Amino acid sequence: SAPLRSETQDPNSNPVKTEEAKLKAKYPNLGQKPGGSDFLMKRLQKGQKYFDSGDYNMAKAKMKNKQLPAATGPEKSIVTGDHIPTPQDLPQRKSSLVTSKLVG
Amino acid sequence: MAGAGGGGNDVQWCFSQVKGAIDDDVAEADIISTVEFNHSGELLATGDKGGRVVIFQQDTENKSQPQCRSEYNVYSTFQSHEPEFDYLKSLEIEEKINKIRWLPQKNAAQFLLSTNDKTIKLWKISERDKRPEGYNLKEEDGRCRDSTTITTLRVPVFRPMDLMVEASPRRVFANAHTYHINSISVNSDNETYLSADDLRINLWHLEITDRSFNIVDIKPANMEELTEVITAAEFHPHQCNTFVYSSSKGTIRMCDMRASALCDKHSKLFEEPEDPSNRSFFSEIISSISDVKFSHSGRYMMTRDYLSVKIWDLNMENRPVETYQVHEYLRSKLCSLYENDCIFDKFECCWNGNDSVVMTGSYNNFFRMLDRTQRRDVTLEASRESSKPRQVLKPRRVCAGGKRKKDEISVDSLDFNKKILHTAWHPQENIIAVATTNNLYIFQEKVN
Numbered sequence: 053s054a055p056l057r058s059e060t061q062d063p064n065s066n067p068v069k070t071e072e073a074k075l076k077a078k079y080p081n082l083g084q085k086p087g088g089s090d091f092l093m094k095r096l097q098k099g100q101k102y103f104d105s106g107d108y109n110m111a112k113a114k115m116k117n118k119q120l121p122a123a124t125g126p127e128k129s130i131v132t133g134d135h136i137p138t139p140q141d142l143p144q145r146k147s148s149l150v151t152s153k154l155v156g
Numbered sequence: 157m158a159g160a161g162g163g164g165n166d167v168q169w170c171f172s173q174v175k176g177a178i179d180d181d182v183a184e185a186d187i188i189s190t191v192e193f194n195h196s197g198e199l200l201a202t203g204d205k206g207g208r209v210v211i212f213q214q215d216t217e218n219k220s221q222p223q224c225r226s227e228y229n230v231y232s233t234f235q236s237h238e239p240e241f242d243y244l245k246s247l248e249i250e251e252k253i254n255k256i257r258w259l260p261q262k263n264a265a266q267f268l269l270s271t272n273d274k275t276i277k278l279w280k281i282s283e284r285d286k287r288p289e290g291y292n293l294k295e296e297d298g299r300c301r302d303s304t305t306i307t308t309l310r311v312p313v314f315r316p317m318d319l320m321v322e323a324s325p326r327r328v329f330a331n332a333h334t335y336h337i338n339s340i341s342v343n344s345d346n347e348t349y350l351s352a353d354d355l356r357i358n359l360w361h362l363e364i365t366d367r368s369f370n371i372v373d374i375k376p377a378n379m380e381e382l383t384e385v386i387t388a389a390e391f392h393p394h395q396c397n398t399f400v401y402s403s404s405k406g407t408i409r410m411c412d413m414r415a416s417a418l419c420d421k422h423s424k425l426f427e428e429p430e431d432p433s434n435r436s437f438f439s440e441i442i443s444s445i446s447d448v449k450f451s452h453s454g455r456y457m458m459t460r461d462y463l464s465v466k467i468w469d470l471n472m473e474n475r476p477v478e479t480y481q482v483h484e485y486l487r488s489k490l491c492s493l494y495e496n497d498c499i500f501d502k503f504e505c506c507w508n509g510n511d512s513v514v515m516t517g518s519y520n521n522f523f524r525m526l527d528r529t530q531r532r533d534v535t536l537e538a539s540r541e542s543s544k545p546r547q548v549l550k551p552r553r554v555c556a557g558g559k560r561k562k563d564e565i566s567v568d569s570l571d572f573n574k575k576i577l578h579t580a581w582h583p584q585e586n587i588i589a590v591a592t593t594n595n596l597y598i599f600q601e602k603v604n
Contacts, residue, residue: 067488072436074491082437091441092382092404096335096354099248099273101241153177153186154202154210154596155230 108138166530167586168602169549171542173227175212176595178540188591190578194258194266197582200228200589201268202596203253207237209270209323211281226587228598232281234323237272249274255340257349259362267326269349273336276351278327278362286314332358332368339389345396352389352401359413371419372401372411387502388448395454400426402459406443408468426457426468428475438490438499446502451511452583458514460505463487465516465526480526480533483518485556485567498572508581517576520565521592522552538576538590538597548602 076082177186185206192201200212213231240249251272259267265282290312294300335353342349350371351358357372372389376382384405392398397413409422430439442462450457456477459466463486466476482503486493493499498519505516517523518535526533535552542549555564578591586601 066434068434068436068438068490071488071490072438075437075494078491078495092385093379095385096382098336099250101246101248149235150185150206152202152204152206152208152210152233153594154175154188154204155233156175 169525169536169586169588169599170602171544171547171549171597172587172600173598174540174543174595175210175598182594186594188578188594188596189252189254190256191580191589191591191596192256192258192268193580193582193589194268195260195583197584197587199231199258199266200580200598201256201258202591203236203256203270205250205252207235207239207251207253207272209234209236209253209256209268209279232321232323234279236270236277236279236325237275240274242274254337257340257342259342260346262346269340269342271337271340271351274330274333276329276337276340276360277325278329279323280326281321281323284320284322285316285318287317288312289315327362327365329360329365329368332360338387341389341391341399343391343396344394348396350389350391350399352386354385357386357389357399357401357419369417371413371417373418373420387445390448390450390457393450393452393454400448400450400457402445402448404444405440406445406461408445408448408457408459410470424470424473426473426476428466438494441494441499442490447504449505449507451507452509453511456511458505458507460503460516462499462501462503465505465514467514467528478528480514480524482516482524483522483554485554488556489567493572496572498575501575502577503575504578506579506581508586509584515579515581515588517579517590519572519575520570521574521576522554523576523579523590536599538592538595538599543597546602549599 176188183206185204185208187205188202189205190201190203193199194201198214198216200214202210202212204210210233211231212228215227215229236253237251239251241247242249249272253270253272255269255271257269259269259278261267265280268279268281270277270279289296290310292301292306292309292312293303329351333351333353333356335355337351337353339352340349347363348359348361351360351368352372355373355375356370358368359371360368372386374384374386384403384407387402387404389399389401392400398410399413400408400410402408406427408426410424410426411419412423413419415421415423430443445459445461447460448457455470457468457470459468459476460482463484464482465480467478467480469477490499503517505514507514512527512529514526514528515523516526521538522535523538524533524535535554536549537552553561553564554570555561555566557567560566574592576590576592580589582588588599590597590599
């Protein structure tokens with residue numbers, strides 16, 4: 053028959069509790085609710101990039117004919133301060149035009 | 157013959173084929189993200205992180221002779237999804253194919269649904285083996301003929317040509333998911349299908365792309381109150397009104413679409429009570445269900461969580477009827493598995509044709525066959541070292557601690573980057589498809 057989840061050989065040598073203690077020792081500020089909001093919110097926000105179309109369009113309108121300063125330097129995708137990210141700042145992704153290697 | 161598709165341990169598994177590059181330098185696009193046989197088992201589809209679909213077809217020439225093994229060869233390949241950027245939501249949308257589901261065959265063409273995080277597409281795969289020749293107004297290569305040179309009329313005829321397999325997108329089902337799609341499931345009515353994201357499930361009609369009905373919505377009014385997400389969903393194989401969805405908290409809800417339009421109230425809730433003394437930081441994470449699959453019979457369903465596979469009788473909600481440990485030795489490694497994110501890996505599971513054996517993947521390119529009728533299990537490995545033609549796979553054993561026996565591998569030597577997340581079992585025969593990171597292995601039952 054299926055083993056019950058509550059079965060443990062010796063409560064004092066529960067490997068999971070040992071692992072939990074290890075983790076808490078390494079990260080003392082770890083949240084009380086591991087399966088709670090923070091962890092789930094991170095999952096829901098997968099793919100989120102910093103680009104605000106409203107900011108971008110308003111900045112463009114204000115500056116009229118002038119070009120918006122694009123991000124410069126080695127870290128093009130990191131945006132700081134008053135810089136309004138432009139579509140060009142975002143890492144461009146192109147689809148793979150190569151045939152899958154499974155085709156051999 | 158292997159027609160029954162049964163037997164886990166009286167069956168000996170042999171290497172049949174492996175697809176994909178041998179080199180260790182794996183491009184992200186080549187990571188296999190889904191594997192699915194069609195309803196007859198003749199076709200085997202794979203999807204990858206690069207948004208591409210490759211379909212293999214079983215070579216049926218030698219099927220009548222029991223000694224011969226059928227091989228799967230490339231039938232069609234196409235780019236299903238492309239990367240996109242949603243400027244309005246500032247969201248990068250991956251082209252990775254999350255799931256492929258085949259429609260039952262109705263005519264000469266084959267249809268499948270493929271989905272990425274946001275958009276589902278219906279693809280038609282058809283064969284062309286004839287082409288019209290003898291047009292009056294154009295040459296065979298397409299150039300127009302000078303009409304002044306035409307003195308007679310002829311009737312174009314169809315002549316045989318080399319087989320061409322064409323894939324064309326017939327429907328695009330877009331803009332219905334705010335969150336990331338994790339599942340699609342075709343209804344037994346063969347007219348509708350569902351798509352599920354982290355918080356909502358939508359019902360579509362295969363012919364209609366501009367509308368879909370929301371049937372489950374678990375988004376709380378205040379996102380601060382979010383405690384669980386939907387991890388997988390599937391329609392019942394025979395009852396077109398019934399579907400299930402699993403959660404990150406380890407529960408499965410069964411819903412009846414006849415009860416109401418919005419199925420927020422479940423008709424059954426499957427949950428195994430946990431001993432509070434066992435509760436730990438990891439409890440909820442490892443109880444999160446990564447896959448749910450109905451048995452072919454429709455009487456049972458199987459769920460996969462991080463460490464186990466559970467079989468549930470649809471008539472019993474308070475606990476599973478069977479529980480199988482996949483890799484119990486990982487219990488003492490949860491701290492490092494949390495640190496390297498492996499604890500969040502989503503393993504899938506599948507049934508064999510007659511529901512007697514279930515299969516799921518693990519680390520180190522190991523996969524597990526769990527025989528329900530004989531109550532035995534075996535661990536096998538998908539590796540290039542064991543890929544000589546018809547080579548029988550040797551069972552693998554992991555040593556949890558203490559003295560390591562000969563032929564055993566210790567937990568600390570396991571390669572956690574070699575994960576088998578996706579596996580599929582031929583619906584009728586003992587043929588299995590096992591995906592490692594970037595290779596597809598096909599194993600078959602040993603035929604004497």
